Amino acid sequence: MKQNAIHGTGARHSVDVASLIDEGSWSPLQKLVLFLICLVAVVDGVDAQVLSLSLPLIVKDWGVPRAAFALVLAISFIAMAAGTAAGGLAGDRFGRKATMIGATFAFGAFTLAAAFTHGVLELGILRALASLGLGAAMPNAVTLVAEYTPKRRRSMALGICMSSLPAGGMLLGFLGAYILPRHGWEALFIVAGILPIAISVALMTFLPESIRFLAREPAKAGKLHSIAVRMDPSIPVGATFIDSGEAAAQKKARVSDVLTGEYAGDTYLLSISFFFVVLATYLVYTWAPSLLSDMAYSAQYIGTSLSCFSLGGLLGGVLGARIVQHLGSRRTFVGMSVGGSVCTGLMALASQLPQQQAAVPLLIGLFLAGLLIPGTQAVIYVLAGQLYPTAIRATGIGIPAGFGRFGAVASAFVGPLLLAGQGLHFFLALCASMLVVGAALVAVRHRVGKG
Numbered sequence: 001m002k003q004n005a006i007h008g009t010g011a012r013h014s015v016d017v018a019s020l021i022d023e024g025s026w027s028p029l030q031k032l033v034l035f036l037i038c039l040v041a042v043v044d045g046v047d048a049q050v051l052s053l054s055l056p057l058i059v060k061d062w063g064v065p066r067a068a069f070a071l072v073l074a075i076s077f078i079a080m081a082a083g084t085a086a087g088g089l090a091g092d093r094f095g096r097k098a099t100m101i102g103a104t105f106a107f108g109a110f111t112l113a114a115a116f117t118h119g120v121l122e123l124g125i126l127r128a129l130a131s132l133g134l135g136a137a138m139p140n141a142v143t144l145v146a147e148y149t150p151k152r153r154r155s156m157a158l159g160i161c162m163s164s165l166p167a168g169g170m171l172l173g174f175l176g177a178y179i180l181p182r183h184g185w186e187a188l189f190i191v192a193g194i195l196p197i198a199i200s201v202a203l204m205t206f207l208p209e210s211i212r213f214l215a216r217e218p219a220k221a222g223k224l225h226s227i228a229v230r231m232d233p234s235i236p237v238g239a240t241f242i243d244s245g246e247a248a249a250q251k252k253a254r255v256s257d258v259l260t261g262e263y264a265g266d267t268y269l270l271s272i273s274f275f276f277v278v279l280a281t282y283l284v285y286t287w288a289p290s291l292l293s294d295m296a297y298s299a300q301y302i303g304t305s306l307s308c309f310s311l312g313g314l315l316g317g318v319l320g321a322r323i324v325q326h327l328g329s330r331r332t333f334v335g336m337s338v339g340g341s342v343c344t345g346l347m348a349l350a351s352q353l354p355q356q357q358a359a360v361p362l363l364i365g366l367f368l369a370g371l372l373i374p375g376t377q378a379v380i381y382v383l384a385g386q387l388y389p390t391a392i393r394a395t396g397i398g399i400p401a402g403f404g405r406f407g408a409v410a411s412a413f414v415g416p417l418l419l420a421g422q423g424l425h426f427f428l429a430l431c432a433s434m435l436v437v438g439a440a441l442v443a444v445r446h447r448v449g450k451g
Contacts, residue, residue: 088398
């Protein structure tokens with residue numbers, strides 16, 4: 001740890017948690033926090049998509065039309081949006097750890113329970129409850145990673161965390177390919193429910209509370225000390241803790257703190273960018289299979305195309321975070337959003353070619369679109385995780401990210417309107433969405449600098 005993290009002599013020492021985290025070494029405890037949060041993000045990605053993957057078998061087993069599940073999906077997206085906003089506020093008020101454990105256990109338990117339903121109404125209620133937990137987990141995941149990672153590694157750690165979401169989607173694909181044809185959709189829901197429940201138990205034992213959150217509560221100095229000495233054993237018994245990096249960190253978080261005052265403009269701009277990047281992402285995940293089917297591509301080609309998009313998303317968050325470290329957030333956002341617009345614009349042109357000529361360019365384009373669309377979403381979290389002060393960080397992440405979830409709701413209604421035109425309208429809509437994302441992000445006043 002840097003020398004200036006501990007001040008004072010004799011029996012009285014003052015430890016600056018800002019220096020301890022920002023300038024200290026990346027201790028095994030801090031790496032453990034990132035690992036545990038990545039596990040939560042992976043199972044979040046699994047549970048978020050388990051219904052979509054299982055839907056064809058559920059429709060067949062229950063003998064109900066696919067349209068009967070449209071409302072279930074829409075309500076799930078709305079619940080996820082509400083959970084994201086509420087989870088951020090709860091994390092700032094009651095602690096990141098408690099909220100994270102509760103959210104992870106909840107979405108696991110309700111997903112597990114859904115395996116034993118026999119009707120659309122029951123399934124819809126349980127998916128809505130699970131979606132509340134899915135939404136509540138992510139702002140606290142981002143906050144914990146931001147508050148436990150040294151400043152020089154923070155952008156990369158946040159990128160790895162957010163890239164774990166598409167990794168969960170890929171894991172679900174492998175699980176589904178093995179489980180669905182052999183054991184049915186119920187077994188997939190059981191596995192998708194047990195995994196987060198098991199992880200929530202591990203979090204109770206191994207995940208520490210944020211020391212920046214604990215530094216706001218003088219009564220919790222003992223707990224803070226027990227965590228801090230695992231990061232730096234030289235911290236003496238009886239040391240007091242301050243957080244020089246935060247102003248007015250003692251107050252309780254309120255929604256108005258991120259919607260008015262210094263951070264209001266950036267909150268609204270982040271909300272716009274989240275909305276349109278989520279809209280673009282869910283348009284691909286939800287409607288690209290139908291589009292490609294209408295264009296007479298095979299089921300194998302469609303599966304490969306979605307794998308290309310998911311793989312791009314997995315790599316995009318990590319690469320984008322790496323670029324932020326070297327170029328800062330503004331240049332990164334300009335490059336990724338403009339790149340996403342150019343890529344999808346070229347895909348609109350390629351989609352008008354004969355199928356044999358368009359097949360390979362579309363696969364390449366979907367991989368690059370994954371890099372630049374879900375990749376941009378991951379890098380927005382990198383910015384949001386470092387933009388707000390400790391007292392309102394989880395709320396500041398949760399409000400715009402929660403609003404962004406309504407982009408998924410919008411995709412359910414916009415998608416069918418874009419399927420005409422053999423891909424021209426669809427890919428031009430993605431192009432326009434990324435231009436809006438780029439314009440909003442360039443206008444954000446606070447930014448992450450190089451290094």
